[in-house]
Amino acid sequence: MRLPGNFQWELQKGELVGVTLGPSACGPYPVTRLYDSREWQIPVPIYYIQGEQDPATPLAGALYHYENQIQAKKTFIKVPEGGHNPLSYGLDDCYESLLKAILLQSDLGEALGRCQIKPVLVPI
Secondary structure, X not given: OEOOOXXXXXXXXXXXXXXXXXXXXXXXXXXXXXXXXXXXXXXXXXXXXXXXXXXXXOHHHHHHHHHHOOOOOEEEEEEOOOOOOOXXXXXXXXXHHXXXXXXXXXXXXXXXXXXXXXXXXXXX
């Protein structure tokens, strides 16, 4: 399945996985101005699902963004020992129930209770 940009889906060893084509979507980009989340408020609900061991997005940076989004209803889920993609590697056993709770904007407690790795809801 072809997706916009540098992504597509591919069948590998019987599993459907996303792959990157061409230059990496996470590759270096020229920085002309520093980004500060205080200056860029997001007015819709935000769900942060952050791995504690994410080398690309350190926990401190994600928490800074979370703390500075003062207009949005927000939820921060910290995944112990999680990496850059904790929904695929860490919370894959409870992904569907978590996604359903997010889409319905219902209480996440029950969905997170189904996870083998116990994520932590960070208070607002």
